[in-house]
Amino acid sequence: xxxxxxxxxxxxxxxxxxxxxxxxxxxxxxxxxxxxxxxxxxxxxxxxxxxxxxxxxxxxxxxxxxxxxxxxxxxxxxxxxxxxxxxxxxxxxxxxxxxxxxxxxxxxxxxxxxxxxxxxxxxxxxxxxxxxxxxxxxxxxxxxxxxxxxxxxxxxxxxxxxxxxxxxxxxxxxxxxxxxxxxxxxxxxxxxxxxxxxxxxxxxxxxxxxxxxxxxxxxxxxxxxxxxxxxxxxxxxxxxxxxxxxxxxxxxxxxxxxxxxxxxxxxxxxxxxxxxxxxxxxxxxxxxxxxxxxxxxxxxxxxxxxxxxxxxxxxxxxxxxxxxxxxxxxxxxxxxxxxxxxxxxxxxxxxxxxxxxxxxxxxxxxxxxxxxxxxxxxxxxxxxxxxxxxxxxxxxxxxxxxxxxxxxxxxxxxxxxxxxxxxxxxxxxxxxxxxxxxxxxxxxxxx
Numbered sequence: 001x002x003x004x005x006x007x008x009x010x011x012x013x014x015x016x017x018x019x020x021x022x023x024x025x026x027x028x029x030x031x032x033x034x035x036x037x038x039x040x041x042x043x044x045x046x047x048x049x050x051x052x053x054x055x056x057x058x059x060x061x062x063x064x065x066x067x068x069x070x071x072x073x074x075x076x077x078x079x080x081x082x083x084x085x086x087x088x089x090x091x092x093x094x095x096x097x098x099x100x101x102x103x104x105x106x107x108x109x110x111x112x113x114x115x116x117x118x119x120x121x122x123x124x125x126x127x128x129x130x131x132x133x134x135x136x137x138x139x140x141x142x143x144x145x146x147x148x149x150x151x152x153x154x155x156x157x158x159x160x161x162x163x164x165x166x167x168x169x170x171x172x173x174x175x176x177x178x179x180x181x182x183x184x185x186x187x188x189x190x191x192x193x194x195x196x197x198x199x200x201x202x203x204x205x206x207x208x209x210x211x212x213x214x215x216x217x218x219x220x221x222x223x224x225x226x227x228x229x230x231x232x233x234x235x236x237x238x239x240x241x242x243x244x245x246x247x248x249x250x251x252x253x254x255x256x257x258x259x260x261x262x263x264x265x266x267x268x269x270x271x272x273x274x275x276x277x278x279x280x281x282x283x284x285x286x287x288x289x290x291x292x293x294x295x296x297x298x299x300x301x302x303x304x305x306x307x308x309x310x311x312x313x314x315x316x317x318x319x320x321x322x323x324x325x326x327x328x329x330x331x332x333x334x335x336x337x338x339x340x341x342x343x344x345x346x347x348x349x350x351x352x353x354x355x356x357x358x359x360x361x362x363x364x365x366x367x368x369x370x371x372x373x374x375x376x377x378x379x380x381x382x383x384x385x386x387x388x389x390x391x392x393x394x395x396x397x398x399x400x401x402x403x404x405x406x407x408x409x410x411x412x413x414x415x416x417x418x419x420x421x422x423x424x425x426x427x428x429x430x431x432x433x434x435x436x437x438x439x440x441x442x443x444x445x446x447x
Contacts, residue, residue, distance in 0.1 A: 029055045030096035030119075031065035032087065034073050034103065046310055050277065051102045051124065053227075058131050063094040077112050078105065088117050100127055107156040125152060125280040132283065140203050147196040148283045154189050204292075217266040218379050218424075220259065221294045223322065224303035225314035226274025229337040233303055233363040234271040237372065254293045259375070264406040265427055267375070270297070275321040277313075284324060291325050299378055300332045301371075306351060306360075307341035333374065334358045340365045383422050388431070390417040397431075404430060 031051055035044045044067060052062050068083045077084060078101070091099060098120040099113065105123040113121040122130075129149050136142045222230040235241060238257035259267040270293045284291075294300065302318055304311050315334070322328045334355050340362040342348055352358060359371050385408065390397065395417065401407065405423030412418075423431070 027061050028063040028094065028096045028098075029060040030063045030087075030091050030094060030099045031055070032079075032099055032101045033065070033067045034078060034101075035067050035069050036072060046313070047102055047277070051100060051127075054124075054127050054131060055100055058127055058134065060098065060100075063096040064090060066090060073103075076108065077116070078109050084113075084116055091117060091119055098122060100124070110156070124278060128276070128280055128283070140200070143196055143199050143203070144283075144287050147193060147200065148280065148287075150189050150193050150196070152280070154186065154193075157185055157189075217268050218263075218299075219268050219270070219293075219297045220299045220301060220375060221270045221272055221297040222301050222303055223272055223294055223327075224274065224301075224318055225305065225308075226276050228274065228303045228305040228308075228314070229363050230274065230303045231271055233301075233335070233337060233361075233368065233371075234269060236363045236366075236368050238269055254291075256293070260372070263376070264402065265404055265424065267379070270294075275318050277317050279321060284321075291327075294322070294325065295327045295330065297327075297330050299375070300327070300330050301375075302332050302334045303337050304334060305338050306336035306348065307338040311336075311351075331378070333378065335371060336360050337363055379424075383424055384428060385420065385422045386428065388419045388421055389415070390419060392416055401431060 031048055033044060033048055033051075035041075039047075048065055048067070052065075055062060066087055068079050070080070074080065079087065087099070096119060099117055099122070101113075101121065101123045103123060104125055105113070105121070110121050110123065129145070129152060132141075132145045133149065136145045222234060224230055234255070234257070237259055240257050254270055254272050256268050256270040259269040272291065272294055273287060300322070302315065304315055304318075308314065319328070322330075322332075334357070336348075336351060336355075336358055339348060339360045348360065352360075359374050361368050361371050383406075388401075390401075398417075401419070401421060404427040405421040407419055407421050409420040410417065421431075
Protein backbone atom coordinates (compact mmCIF):
# COMPACT_ATOMS: atom_id res chain seq x y z
CA UNK A 1 0.00 0.00 0.00
CA UNK A 2 1.18 3.52 -0.78
CA UNK A 3 1.29 6.05 2.03
CA UNK A 4 1.43 9.80 1.66
CA UNK A 5 4.96 9.87 3.06
CA UNK A 6 5.98 7.17 0.59
CA UNK A 7 4.58 8.82 -2.51
CA UNK A 8 7.85 10.61 -3.28
CA UNK A 9 9.69 7.30 -3.36
CA UNK A 10 6.88 5.61 -5.21
CA UNK A 11 7.05 8.25 -7.93
CA UNK A 12 10.24 6.53 -9.06
CA UNK A 13 8.21 3.41 -9.79
CA UNK A 14 5.89 2.36 -12.54
CA UNK A 15 3.63 -0.72 -12.57
CA UNK A 16 6.70 -2.69 -13.57
CA UNK A 17 8.97 -0.57 -11.38
CA UNK A 18 11.96 1.53 -12.39
CA UNK A 19 14.02 -0.06 -9.62
CA UNK A 20 14.51 -3.73 -8.86
CA UNK A 21 13.98 -5.30 -5.44
CA UNK A 22 17.52 -4.46 -4.35
CA UNK A 23 17.12 -0.79 -5.23
CA UNK A 24 19.57 -1.05 -8.13
CA UNK A 25 19.06 -0.70 -11.83
CA UNK A 26 19.04 -3.91 -13.88
CA UNK A 27 22.38 -4.36 -15.57
CA UNK A 28 21.32 -5.25 -19.10
CA UNK A 29 18.58 -3.82 -21.32
CA UNK A 30 16.99 -5.16 -24.50
CA UNK A 31 15.70 -2.47 -26.87
CA UNK A 32 12.44 -2.94 -28.77
CA UNK A 33 10.88 -0.95 -31.59
CA UNK A 34 7.90 -1.19 -33.88
CA UNK A 35 8.60 0.36 -37.27
CA UNK A 36 5.51 1.59 -39.09
CA UNK A 37 5.47 2.71 -42.76
CA UNK A 38 5.80 6.40 -41.81
CA UNK A 39 9.34 5.76 -40.51
CA UNK A 40 12.32 5.05 -42.76
CA UNK A 41 15.00 2.52 -41.83
CA UNK A 42 17.43 5.39 -41.18
CA UNK A 43 15.00 7.24 -38.92
CA UNK A 44 14.25 4.08 -36.94
CA UNK A 45 17.94 3.29 -36.54
CA UNK A 46 18.65 6.84 -35.35
CA UNK A 47 15.81 6.63 -32.83
CA UNK A 48 17.09 3.32 -31.45
CA UNK A 49 20.65 4.66 -31.26
CA UNK A 50 19.32 7.53 -29.18
CA UNK A 51 17.35 5.10 -26.99
CA UNK A 52 20.62 3.22 -26.38
CA UNK A 53 22.23 6.51 -25.27
CA UNK A 54 19.31 7.13 -22.93
CA UNK A 55 19.64 3.63 -21.48
CA UNK A 56 23.35 4.24 -20.86
CA UNK A 57 22.54 7.53 -19.11
CA UNK A 58 20.17 5.59 -16.85
CA UNK A 59 23.03 3.19 -15.95
CA UNK A 60 21.77 0.28 -18.04
CA UNK A 61 24.09 -1.91 -20.03
CA UNK A 62 23.15 -2.35 -23.68
CA UNK A 63 22.20 -5.95 -24.46
CA UNK A 64 20.66 -6.13 -27.93
CA UNK A 65 17.84 -4.71 -30.05
CA UNK A 66 14.98 -5.93 -32.19
CA UNK A 67 12.69 -4.13 -34.65
CA UNK A 68 9.43 -5.45 -36.08
CA UNK A 69 7.90 -3.97 -39.24
CA UNK A 70 4.13 -3.64 -39.00
CA UNK A 71 1.40 -1.48 -40.50
CA UNK A 72 0.33 -0.42 -37.01
CA UNK A 73 0.78 -1.28 -33.34
CA UNK A 74 -1.45 -4.03 -31.95
CA UNK A 75 -3.70 -2.44 -29.27
CA UNK A 76 -3.11 -5.17 -26.69
CA UNK A 77 0.33 -6.73 -27.11
CA UNK A 78 2.03 -4.21 -29.48
CA UNK A 79 3.85 -7.01 -31.34
CA UNK A 80 2.47 -10.09 -33.05
CA UNK A 81 2.41 -13.37 -31.10
CA UNK A 82 5.22 -14.92 -33.15
CA UNK A 83 7.46 -11.91 -32.73
CA UNK A 84 6.75 -11.81 -28.99
CA UNK A 85 8.01 -15.39 -28.69
CA UNK A 86 11.15 -14.43 -30.61
CA UNK A 87 11.69 -11.42 -28.36
CA UNK A 88 11.36 -13.55 -25.23
CA UNK A 89 13.95 -16.01 -26.53
CA UNK A 90 16.37 -13.23 -27.50
CA UNK A 91 15.99 -11.66 -24.05
CA UNK A 92 16.89 -14.98 -22.45
CA UNK A 93 19.89 -15.41 -24.73
CA UNK A 94 21.45 -12.09 -23.73
CA UNK A 95 20.31 -12.42 -20.08
CA UNK A 96 18.53 -9.04 -20.17
CA UNK A 97 16.57 -7.97 -17.10
CA UNK A 98 14.63 -5.11 -18.67
CA UNK A 99 13.02 -4.47 -22.06
CA UNK A 100 12.81 -0.84 -23.21
CA UNK A 101 10.30 0.06 -25.91
CA UNK A 102 11.11 2.94 -28.27
CA UNK A 103 7.77 4.69 -27.94
CA UNK A 104 4.92 5.09 -25.48
CA UNK A 105 2.95 2.15 -24.07
CA UNK A 106 -0.51 2.20 -22.57
CA UNK A 107 -0.83 0.74 -19.05
CA UNK A 108 -2.45 -2.42 -20.46
CA UNK A 109 0.26 -2.87 -23.09
CA UNK A 110 3.00 -2.58 -20.51
CA UNK A 111 1.31 -5.16 -18.27
CA UNK A 112 0.76 -7.60 -21.14
CA UNK A 113 4.38 -7.33 -22.27
CA UNK A 114 5.74 -7.86 -18.76
CA UNK A 115 3.51 -10.87 -18.23
CA UNK A 116 4.62 -12.51 -21.48
CA UNK A 117 8.31 -11.52 -21.53
CA UNK A 118 8.88 -12.17 -17.80
CA UNK A 119 11.05 -9.05 -17.44
CA UNK A 120 10.53 -5.45 -16.46
CA UNK A 121 9.21 -3.36 -19.36
CA UNK A 122 9.80 0.39 -19.71
CA UNK A 123 8.76 2.73 -22.47
CA UNK A 124 10.67 5.76 -23.74
CA UNK A 125 8.85 8.21 -21.47
CA UNK A 126 9.47 6.11 -18.36
CA UNK A 127 13.17 5.92 -19.19
CA UNK A 128 13.49 9.69 -19.65
CA UNK A 129 11.59 10.34 -16.41
CA UNK A 130 13.96 8.00 -14.64
CA UNK A 131 17.01 9.86 -15.99
CA UNK A 132 15.55 13.16 -14.84
CA UNK A 133 14.99 11.64 -11.41
CA UNK A 134 18.63 10.53 -11.23
CA UNK A 135 19.96 13.96 -12.23
CA UNK A 136 17.65 16.22 -10.19
CA UNK A 137 19.81 18.01 -7.63
CA UNK A 138 18.05 21.18 -6.55
CA UNK A 139 14.75 21.32 -4.69
CA UNK A 140 12.97 22.83 -7.70
CA UNK A 141 14.23 20.14 -10.07
CA UNK A 142 13.21 17.39 -7.66
CA UNK A 143 9.72 18.90 -7.33
CA UNK A 144 9.34 19.18 -11.09
CA UNK A 145 10.53 15.63 -11.76
CA UNK A 146 8.38 14.13 -9.02
CA UNK A 147 5.32 15.93 -10.39
CA UNK A 148 5.97 14.56 -13.89
CA UNK A 149 6.53 11.05 -12.56
CA UNK A 150 3.35 11.04 -10.48
CA UNK A 151 1.22 12.40 -13.32
CA UNK A 152 2.60 9.64 -15.54
CA UNK A 153 2.05 7.03 -12.85
CA UNK A 154 -1.55 7.99 -11.95
CA UNK A 155 -3.37 6.33 -14.89
CA UNK A 156 -1.10 3.29 -14.60
CA UNK A 157 -2.27 2.15 -11.17
CA UNK A 158 -4.72 -0.31 -12.73
CA UNK A 159 -3.42 -3.81 -12.25
CA UNK A 160 -0.96 -2.99 -9.45
CA UNK A 161 -3.26 -4.55 -6.81
CA UNK A 162 -5.05 -7.14 -8.93
CA UNK A 163 -3.53 -9.91 -6.78
CA UNK A 164 -5.70 -8.79 -3.84
CA UNK A 165 -8.85 -9.52 -5.84
CA UNK A 166 -7.49 -12.91 -6.87
CA UNK A 167 -6.68 -13.81 -3.26
CA UNK A 168 -9.91 -12.60 -1.62
CA UNK A 169 -12.41 -12.33 -4.45
CA UNK A 170 -15.24 -9.83 -4.74
CA UNK A 171 -18.62 -9.94 -3.01
CA UNK A 172 -21.64 -9.27 -5.18
CA UNK A 173 -21.31 -5.96 -7.01
CA UNK A 174 -19.00 -4.35 -4.47
CA UNK A 175 -15.45 -3.35 -5.24
CA UNK A 176 -12.71 -5.90 -4.73
CA UNK A 177 -9.82 -5.25 -2.35
CA UNK A 178 -7.51 -4.42 -5.25
CA UNK A 179 -9.89 -1.87 -6.70
CA UNK A 180 -10.37 -0.24 -3.31
CA UNK A 181 -6.60 -0.02 -2.87
CA UNK A 182 -6.29 1.67 -6.26
CA UNK A 183 -8.86 4.28 -5.18
CA UNK A 184 -6.86 4.95 -2.00
CA UNK A 185 -3.60 5.30 -3.94
CA UNK A 186 -5.19 7.61 -6.49
CA UNK A 187 -6.37 9.87 -3.69
CA UNK A 188 -2.91 9.93 -2.11
CA UNK A 189 -1.19 10.64 -5.42
CA UNK A 190 -3.65 13.41 -6.32
CA UNK A 191 -3.08 14.97 -2.91
CA UNK A 192 0.67 14.84 -3.44
CA UNK A 193 0.33 16.30 -6.96
CA UNK A 194 -1.72 19.22 -5.60
CA UNK A 195 0.96 19.87 -2.95
CA UNK A 196 3.76 19.74 -5.54
CA UNK A 197 1.95 22.20 -7.78
CA UNK A 198 1.48 24.55 -4.82
CA UNK A 199 5.19 24.35 -3.96
CA UNK A 200 6.13 24.98 -7.59
CA UNK A 201 3.84 28.02 -7.73
CA UNK A 202 5.76 29.40 -4.74
CA UNK A 203 9.06 28.78 -6.56
CA UNK A 204 7.60 30.45 -9.66
CA UNK A 205 6.70 33.54 -7.60
CA UNK A 206 10.34 33.74 -6.49
CA UNK A 207 11.35 33.65 -10.15
CA UNK A 208 9.05 36.61 -10.82
CA UNK A 209 10.92 38.60 -8.18
CA UNK A 210 14.24 37.63 -9.78
CA UNK A 211 12.88 38.60 -13.20
CA UNK A 212 12.01 42.10 -11.99
CA UNK A 213 15.56 42.58 -10.77
CA UNK A 214 16.91 41.58 -14.18
CA UNK A 215 14.53 43.70 -16.21
CA UNK A 216 17.19 46.25 -17.20
CA UNK A 217 19.68 43.58 -18.33
CA UNK A 218 20.25 41.81 -21.63
CA UNK A 219 19.20 38.16 -21.26
CA UNK A 220 20.72 35.33 -23.28
CA UNK A 221 19.71 31.67 -22.90
CA UNK A 222 21.53 28.57 -24.07
CA UNK A 223 19.19 26.06 -25.69
CA UNK A 224 19.72 22.97 -27.78
CA UNK A 225 19.71 19.22 -27.91
CA UNK A 226 20.80 17.39 -24.78
CA UNK A 227 24.55 16.77 -24.49
CA UNK A 228 25.41 19.44 -27.07
CA UNK A 229 27.88 21.05 -24.64
CA UNK A 230 25.74 23.89 -23.29
CA UNK A 231 27.04 23.67 -19.71
CA UNK A 232 30.66 23.51 -20.89
CA UNK A 233 30.04 26.58 -23.03
CA UNK A 234 28.40 28.29 -20.06
CA UNK A 235 31.49 27.60 -17.95
CA UNK A 236 33.77 28.96 -20.65
CA UNK A 237 31.81 32.15 -21.25
CA UNK A 238 31.16 33.02 -17.60
CA UNK A 239 34.24 31.47 -15.96
CA UNK A 240 32.13 29.27 -13.69
CA UNK A 241 32.26 25.58 -12.82
CA UNK A 242 28.83 24.15 -13.42
CA UNK A 243 28.50 20.37 -13.61
CA UNK A 244 29.01 19.37 -17.24
CA UNK A 245 28.80 15.63 -17.86
CA UNK A 246 29.15 13.74 -21.13
CA UNK A 247 25.69 12.21 -20.81
CA UNK A 248 22.10 13.04 -21.66
CA UNK A 249 20.26 15.47 -19.36
CA UNK A 250 23.21 16.21 -17.08
CA UNK A 251 21.68 19.69 -16.52
CA UNK A 252 18.10 20.08 -15.31
CA UNK A 253 18.20 23.42 -13.54
CA UNK A 254 18.21 26.87 -15.06
CA UNK A 255 21.37 28.67 -13.93
CA UNK A 256 22.07 32.34 -14.64
CA UNK A 257 25.44 34.08 -14.53
CA UNK A 258 26.82 37.45 -15.66
CA UNK A 259 28.46 37.10 -19.06
CA UNK A 260 30.45 40.32 -18.91
CA UNK A 261 30.81 42.39 -15.75
CA UNK A 262 31.94 45.45 -17.71
CA UNK A 263 29.05 45.44 -20.17
CA UNK A 264 26.28 48.01 -19.69
CA UNK A 265 23.49 47.10 -19.53
CA UNK A 266 24.63 43.88 -17.89
CA UNK A 267 24.56 40.77 -20.04
CA UNK A 268 23.14 37.68 -18.31
CA UNK A 269 23.61 34.13 -19.64
CA UNK A 270 21.35 31.24 -18.60
CA UNK A 271 21.90 27.51 -19.03
CA UNK A 272 18.79 25.37 -19.49
CA UNK A 273 17.66 21.76 -19.67
CA UNK A 274 18.46 20.03 -22.96
CA UNK A 275 15.82 19.04 -25.49
CA UNK A 276 15.22 15.68 -27.15
CA UNK A 277 12.88 14.15 -29.69
CA UNK A 278 9.53 13.21 -28.21
CA UNK A 279 10.24 15.00 -24.95
CA UNK A 280 7.49 13.77 -22.58
CA UNK A 281 4.73 16.33 -22.30
CA UNK A 282 4.65 15.74 -18.54
CA UNK A 283 8.18 17.11 -18.33
CA UNK A 284 7.43 20.11 -20.53
CA UNK A 285 4.46 20.96 -18.30
CA UNK A 286 6.34 20.40 -15.03
CA UNK A 287 9.39 22.40 -16.16
CA UNK A 288 7.31 25.26 -17.54
CA UNK A 289 8.48 27.71 -14.85
CA UNK A 290 12.11 26.76 -15.48
CA UNK A 291 11.64 27.17 -19.23
CA UNK A 292 10.31 30.70 -18.72
CA UNK A 293 13.92 31.86 -18.81
CA UNK A 294 13.91 30.76 -22.47
CA UNK A 295 10.70 32.61 -23.34
CA UNK A 296 11.88 35.78 -21.56
CA UNK A 297 15.30 35.87 -23.26
CA UNK A 298 16.37 38.61 -25.67
CA UNK A 299 18.54 36.13 -27.57
CA UNK A 300 18.72 32.33 -27.74
CA UNK A 301 21.96 30.52 -28.53
CA UNK A 302 20.99 27.22 -30.17
CA UNK A 303 24.04 25.11 -29.29
CA UNK A 304 24.53 22.23 -31.74
CA UNK A 305 26.98 19.33 -31.50
CA UNK A 306 28.33 19.59 -35.06
CA UNK A 307 30.29 16.37 -34.53
CA UNK A 308 27.08 14.37 -34.08
CA UNK A 309 25.92 12.60 -37.21
CA UNK A 310 22.32 13.77 -36.66
CA UNK A 311 23.08 17.43 -35.98
CA UNK A 312 20.56 18.68 -38.54
CA UNK A 313 17.76 16.68 -36.90
CA UNK A 314 18.84 18.15 -33.54
CA UNK A 315 18.31 21.68 -34.88
CA UNK A 316 14.84 20.74 -36.10
CA UNK A 317 13.94 19.16 -32.75
CA UNK A 318 15.07 22.26 -30.86
CA UNK A 319 12.93 24.45 -33.12
CA UNK A 320 9.92 22.20 -32.49
CA UNK A 321 10.33 22.34 -28.71
CA UNK A 322 10.80 26.13 -28.78
CA UNK A 323 7.52 26.43 -30.62
CA UNK A 324 5.85 24.10 -28.11
CA UNK A 325 6.91 26.24 -25.14
CA UNK A 326 6.06 29.52 -26.88
CA UNK A 327 9.64 30.73 -27.48
CA UNK A 328 9.69 30.48 -31.28
CA UNK A 329 9.55 34.27 -31.72
CA UNK A 330 12.72 34.95 -29.68
CA UNK A 331 15.72 35.84 -31.91
CA UNK A 332 18.11 32.90 -32.28
CA UNK A 333 21.76 32.40 -33.13
CA UNK A 334 23.08 28.95 -34.06
CA UNK A 335 26.35 27.93 -32.40
CA UNK A 336 28.13 24.88 -33.79
CA UNK A 337 30.06 23.41 -30.85
CA UNK A 338 32.69 20.63 -30.72
CA UNK A 339 34.27 21.61 -34.05
CA UNK A 340 37.50 20.00 -32.83
CA UNK A 341 35.74 16.60 -32.94
CA UNK A 342 34.76 16.83 -36.62
CA UNK A 343 37.17 14.65 -38.66
CA UNK A 344 35.95 15.86 -42.05
CA UNK A 345 36.41 19.60 -42.60
CA UNK A 346 34.12 19.38 -45.63
CA UNK A 347 31.25 18.87 -43.18
CA UNK A 348 32.02 22.26 -41.61
CA UNK A 349 32.08 23.94 -45.03
CA UNK A 350 28.71 22.42 -45.94
CA UNK A 351 27.26 23.50 -42.59
CA UNK A 352 28.57 27.04 -43.13
CA UNK A 353 26.96 27.16 -46.57
CA UNK A 354 23.60 26.08 -45.16
CA UNK A 355 23.80 28.38 -42.11
CA UNK A 356 25.93 31.38 -43.18
CA UNK A 357 25.38 33.29 -39.91
CA UNK A 358 26.49 30.39 -37.71
CA UNK A 359 29.24 30.65 -35.08
CA UNK A 360 31.82 27.83 -34.92
CA UNK A 361 33.51 27.10 -31.62
CA UNK A 362 34.82 24.46 -29.24
CA UNK A 363 33.93 25.13 -25.62
CA UNK A 364 36.63 22.72 -24.47
CA UNK A 365 39.51 23.94 -26.62
CA UNK A 366 38.83 27.64 -27.39
CA UNK A 367 38.21 30.83 -25.44
CA UNK A 368 35.00 31.45 -27.44
CA UNK A 369 35.99 35.08 -28.10
CA UNK A 370 34.31 34.91 -31.51
CA UNK A 371 31.00 34.04 -29.85
CA UNK A 372 31.39 36.83 -27.29
CA UNK A 373 31.91 39.30 -30.13
CA UNK A 374 28.88 38.10 -32.05
CA UNK A 375 26.68 38.43 -28.95
CA UNK A 376 27.94 41.95 -28.35
CA UNK A 377 27.30 42.88 -32.00
CA UNK A 378 23.75 41.54 -31.80
CA UNK A 379 22.83 43.77 -28.87
CA UNK A 380 24.77 46.77 -30.15
CA UNK A 381 22.41 46.91 -33.14
CA UNK A 382 19.43 47.43 -30.84
CA UNK A 383 21.03 50.16 -28.73
CA UNK A 384 20.51 53.90 -29.09
CA UNK A 385 22.90 56.75 -28.37
CA UNK A 386 21.53 60.01 -26.97
CA UNK A 387 22.77 63.10 -25.09
CA UNK A 388 21.48 63.69 -21.59
CA UNK A 389 21.62 66.70 -19.28
CA UNK A 390 21.53 65.90 -15.60
CA UNK A 391 20.89 68.61 -13.02
CA UNK A 392 23.33 68.49 -10.14
CA UNK A 393 20.44 68.01 -7.71
CA UNK A 394 19.59 64.77 -9.57
CA UNK A 395 23.07 63.25 -9.33
CA UNK A 396 21.61 60.52 -7.14
CA UNK A 397 20.28 58.99 -10.36
CA UNK A 398 23.78 58.54 -11.79
CA UNK A 399 24.10 55.05 -10.30
CA UNK A 400 21.00 53.88 -12.17
CA UNK A 401 22.17 55.51 -15.39
CA UNK A 402 25.48 53.66 -15.17
CA UNK A 403 23.64 50.42 -14.42
CA UNK A 404 21.08 50.76 -17.21
CA UNK A 405 23.33 52.15 -19.96
CA UNK A 406 26.84 52.61 -21.27
CA UNK A 407 28.15 56.09 -20.51
CA UNK A 408 30.25 57.17 -23.51
CA UNK A 409 31.08 60.71 -22.38
CA UNK A 410 30.75 62.84 -19.23
CA UNK A 411 31.26 66.62 -18.99
CA UNK A 412 30.68 68.71 -15.87
CA UNK A 413 29.41 72.13 -16.96
CA UNK A 414 27.89 75.07 -15.12
CA UNK A 415 24.35 74.08 -16.06
CA UNK A 416 24.76 70.43 -15.02
CA UNK A 417 26.31 67.11 -15.99
CA UNK A 418 26.35 66.51 -19.77
CA UNK A 419 26.38 62.82 -20.67
CA UNK A 420 26.29 60.83 -23.87
CA UNK A 421 24.79 57.42 -23.15
CA UNK A 422 24.07 54.30 -25.19
CA UNK A 423 21.32 51.99 -24.03
CA UNK A 424 18.30 49.97 -25.07
CA UNK A 425 15.02 51.72 -25.91
CA UNK A 426 13.42 50.19 -22.81
CA UNK A 427 16.13 51.44 -20.48
CA UNK A 428 16.07 54.88 -22.09
CA UNK A 429 12.36 55.03 -21.30
CA UNK A 430 13.18 54.24 -17.68
CA UNK A 431 15.64 57.14 -17.63
CA UNK A 432 13.25 59.49 -19.43
CA UNK A 433 10.62 58.77 -16.81
CA UNK A 434 12.97 60.24 -14.21
CA UNK A 435 14.92 62.93 -16.04
CA UNK A 436 14.61 65.39 -18.94
CA UNK A 437 16.46 64.00 -21.94
CA UNK A 438 18.12 66.17 -24.60
CA UNK A 439 17.59 66.08 -28.38
CA UNK A 440 16.12 63.14 -30.28
CA UNK A 441 18.38 60.10 -29.89
CA UNK A 442 20.74 58.97 -32.66
CA UNK A 443 21.32 55.37 -33.61
CA UNK A 444 24.53 54.04 -32.11
CA UNK A 445 27.44 54.48 -34.51
CA UNK A 446 25.59 57.05 -36.66
CA UNK A 447 26.96 60.58 -37.00
